[in-house]
Amino acid sequence: MMQTTFTLRQFKPKDLDEVMYVNKICLPENYTRYFFLDLHGRFPNTFIVAEEIGDIVGYVMCRMETGPPDWGLLGIARKGHVISIAVLPERQRRGIGQALMHKVMQGMRTYKAKECYLEVRVSNTPGVNLYKKLEFKITRTHRGYYADGEAAYVMTQKLR
Numbered sequence: 474m475m476q477t478t479f480t481l482r483q484f485k486p487k488d489l490d491e492v493m494y495v496n497k498i499c500l501p502e503n504y505t506r507y508f509f510l511d512l513h514g515r516f517p518n519t520f521i522v523a524e525e526i527g528d529i530v531g532y533v534m535c536r537m538e539t540g541p542p543d544w545g546l547l548g549i550a551r552k553g554h555v556i557s558i559a560v561l562p563e564r565q566r567r568g569i570g571q572a573l574m575h576k577v578m579q580g581m582r583t584y585k586a587k588e589c590y591l592e593v594r595v596s597n598t599p600g601v602n603l604y605k606k607l608e609f610k611i612t613r614t615h616r617g618y619y620a621d622g623e624a625a626y627v628m629t630q631k632l633r
Contacts, residue, residue, distance in 0.1 A: 479530065479569055481576045484513050484520040491529035492522065499559035501621065512536055512556065518580035519553060523560065523569045531560035533573040537584045553581030553632070555591035565599075574607055578632060586632055592618060592625035604628045 484492065489509055497503055512534050513520045519535035538552045555577065560569045578589050592615065593600045601611075609628040618625035 479523045479525045479564075479567075479572070481521055481523055481572055483517055484522050484532065484534070486510060486513065488522055488529055488532075492532045495529060495532055495559050495561055496557065498561060500557065502557065502619070504557070509534065516580075516584065518583045519577050521573055521576050521580065523564075523573055525564065530564040531558075531569045531573055533558040533577045535577055535581065537581070537586060550587045551585050553578070553584070553586040553589040555589065558591075570603055571607065574603075578630075582632055588629055588631050590627060590629040592627055594619065595624045595626055601626065601628070604630075 489506060492509060493506070516536055519537070521533050522529045523531035533555060534557050535553050535555050538554050539549055540552060541549065558570060558573060560573070581589055590612070591604070591609075593604060595614070607630065609630045611626045612629045613627045615625045615627060
């Protein structure tokens, strides 16, 4: 099997069409151009793309939020919320998703986030397994979270 190499870098507005393509191919949840650009404008350190041979093959985008921590602590915590992560199907299972998550969690720390969380379809076994491998824990389930009625696990990790 051919060794694939990819690089990670911050999203740039010129990447938008390619990122939207990856989103459309991989996920039923699609976003407007404005939504992508707004997240990038507010949280550029947590909008990362994976590139192979000049093509974008994956991305992750997040926003920072403040709210009660998912870890049972009292008070308010700064949290990084993974809004969307996707890797083209033919590029999956090569470490790109894991690398994107590591990089985006580094970016969250620059915004003083103390934890990271995301929603993942309960039927998305590969996704759930990836996040467990990255030490995320299922902290709750949102019934009917997705537009098609499927539930989502909320998975959370403390940032160190």
